Amino acid sequence: MEIKVMKRAMQAGIDTANDTRKLLKNKKILMINLIGSPGAGKTLIIENTLEMLGAKGRKAAVIEGDIASSKDALRLQKYGIPIVMINTGGNCHLDAASVAKALKEFDPEGLDIIIIENVGNLVCPAGFDLGEDFKVAVSSVTEGDDKPEKYPLLFREATLLLLNKVELISAVNFDKKEYYNGVNKLNGAITKLEVSAAKKIGMDKWINWLDAQIEDKIKLEG
Amino acid sequence: MEIKVMKRAMQAGIDTANDTRKLLKNKKILMINLIGSPGAGKTLIIENTLEMLGAKGRKAAVIEGDIASSKDALRLQKYGIPIVMINTGGNCHLDAASVAKALKEFDPEGLDIIIIENVGNLVCPAGFDLGEDFKVAVSSVTEGDDKPEKYPLLFREATLLLLNKVELISAVNFDKKEYYNGVNKLNGAITKLEVSAAKKIGMDKWINWLDAQIEDKIKLEG
Numbered sequence: 089m090e091i092k093v094m095k096r097a098m099q100a101g102i103d104t105a106n107d108t109r110k111l112l113k114n115k116k117i118l119m120i121n122l123i124g125s126p127g128a129g130k131t132l133i134i135e136n137t138l139e140m141l142g143a144k145g146r147k148a149a150v151i152e153g154d155i156a157s158s159k160d161a162l163r164l165q166k167y168g169i170p171i172v173m174i175n176t177g178g179n180c181h182l183d184a185a186s187v188a189k190a191l192k193e194f195d196p197e198g199l200d201i202i203i204i205e206n207v208g209n210l211v212c213p214a215g216f217d218l219g220e221d222f223k224v225a226v227s228s229v230t231e232g233d234d235k236p237e238k239y240p241l242l243f244r245e246a247t248l249l250l251l252n253k254v255e256l257i258s259a260v261n262f263d264k265k266e267y268y269n270g271v272n273k274l275n276g277a278i279t280k281l282e283v284s285a286a287k288k289i290g291m292d293k294w295i296n297w298l299d300a301q302i303e304d305k306i307k308l309e310g
Numbered sequence: 311m312e313i314k315v316m317k318r319a320m321q322a323g324i325d326t327a328n329d330t331r332k333l334l335k336n337k338k339i340l341m342i343n344l345i346g347s348p349g350a351g352k353t354l355i356i357e358n359t360l361e362m363l364g365a366k367g368r369k370a371a372v373i374e375g376d377i378a379s380s381k382d383a384l385r386l387q388k389y390g391i392p393i394v395m396i397n398t399g400g401n402c403h404l405d406a407a408s409v410a411k412a413l414k415e416f417d418p419e420g421l422d423i424i425i426i427e428n429v430g431n432l433v434c435p436a437g438f439d440l441g442e443d444f445k446v447a448v449s450s451v452t453e454g455d456d457k458p459e460k461y462p463l464l465f466r467e468a469t470l471l472l473l474n475k476v477e478l479i480s481a482v483n484f485d486k487k488e489y490y491n492g493v494n495k496l497n498g499a500i501t502k503l504e505v506s507a508a509k510k511i512g513m514d515k516w517i518n519w520l521d522a523q524i525e526d527k528i529k530l531e532g
Binding site: 126178208209212241253 | 348379
């Protein structure tokens with residue numbers, strides 16, 4: 089009985105995610121799902137991304153997933169873009185239903201990209217499809233080089249990996265070879281970029297990559 | 311129906327945790343539950359703790375909670391103490407039942423303390439009683455000074471807070487005042503210690519505090 093309840097809920101989540109994907113395909117809007125530990129630098133990466141994509145004339149909206157506070161949503165208000173905050177009330181990840189509901193709060197006309205900042209968590213969010221085009225793993229060198237092996241699902245599920253805070257590599261004895269060995273064992277196809285959102289290192293590569301994905305989505309037959 | 315199932319499972323967890331607490335009270339063994347983000351430094355803190363408590367003649371055992379790998383358990387093998395690894399198979403926290411089962415793997419005779427390293431996660435583990443005497447929050451400055459406000463439950467539930475990696479405070483622009491304001495709003499009674507497990511800063515205060523808790527537990531009437 090309990091297993092049936094679980095399966096029913098999971099199937100509903102998958103259906104909702106697929107509906108969202110279909111909707112955004114029709115509207116030619118890219119949606120990405122940023123996932124990483126608390127403090128990995130997701131919000132600062134989004135701040136940089138909004139500035140740099142804005143300079144290219146791209147129109148963005150953000151869905152902010154947070155356990156309790158509206159701190160991150162408030163940080164993004166200065167960009168004058170649509171932001172919907174989802175307060176998960178203790179739940180450790182966003183789900184497809186809340187994202188579908190959040191999308192109804194936007195006027196999607198003219199949008200190029202929707203950026204989802206998931207709840208800061210290296211475990212739960214990776215298992216949930218929100219209807220995004222792809223997941224982006226945000227991992228920071230200060231978390232240590234053993235994280236891929238210890239938290240494999242996100243590294244398996246993500247299309248792109250941003251290794252953040254690279255200016256601190258020597259301060260925290262981060263072994264890049266060990267780290268990338270772990271990543272490659274889990275996902276040979278993942279695109280890997282090294283960045284520092286705080287020091288604006290490598291962000292241009294990330295923006296160019298993202299801009300190309302936006303372009304591909306626009307060109308995609310509906 | 312679904313709510314009933316949930317309530318039944320939760321009550322079973324509370325009962326199991328209380329049974330564990332009773333057992334360890336009789337045996338006069340302290341049990342602590344270390345919780346923090348991936349890469350906050352929990353395992354390194356445990357390594358330091360085992361060394362320093364060992365030097366005081368205290369006998370320890372460790373329960374290691376991990377999503378997937380046995381990496382942390384292997385790191386601790388050199389201390390020649392009992393270690394039980396619980397592989398949660400994707401679950402984002404330890405539960406009382408697995409800890410109760412793990413305790414059957416030890417010979418508790420002569421043990422002073424059992425240290426639980428929970429799954430690296432700032433969200434889920436804080437909500438689950440494992441039968442411990444108290445929870446220890448491990449927070450690192452590289453995660454940012456906004457974490458208490460964004461992830462309140464752990465800071466509410468913990469008896470002691472270890473703020474780790476303090477040698478990196480200036481490198482990451484961590485605002486201590488902002489951080490402690492957040493902590494104090496959630497939990498005025500929490501004991502706060504600043505440490506660096508990597509640079510061996512402040513660890514003596516932590517060990518003295520822990521040693522006093524062990525002593526109190528031994529003196530407690532069974």
